[in-house]
Amino acid sequence: MSIDFTxxxxxxxxxxxxxxxxxxxxxxxxxxxxxxxxxxRDIDFAAALRQSQQDGEAGLSLMAGDDAELKYRVPFHPAQDGSTVELGVEQAAFSQNASDFATSLQFLNIKLKGLAKAIAGQ
Known part of the structure; x- marks a missing residue:
């Protein structure tokens, strides 16, 4: 009996x-x-994840450099130089993304430890 890791x-x-x-x-x-x-720029994470689940590995088109999934960020306070980057917004998004990454990594780690225990017969 084989294990389907996906x-x-x-x-x-x-x-x-x-x-x-x-x-x-x-x-x-x-x-x-x-x-x-x-x-x-930013991505709609939920939509991209949904697409990757439907299409499998091919759904992760961002890896291949495809900009179709990237969206422009609308600034709260437009700058006079035309830049739409707002430092506080970007720092908050980066911090939240790092926290979410760590959470997904922890869940994956727990699942893999559970599989290892099952394989070992514990």
């Missing part, structure tokens, strides 16, 4: 991949905070 681990591997990609996007926004005219 079913055993659930949504968490896809969530980790998307969170890692979102970290790159948010870091790019933060790095370009002082760049005039820079347009802050």
């Amino acid at each position: 079913k055993a681990t659930g949504v968490h591997p896809d969530a980790l991949k998307l969170r890692a990609e979102r970290t790159k996007i948010l870091a790019s926004n933060l790095a370009n905070e002082s760049t005039p005219g820079y347009q802050a």
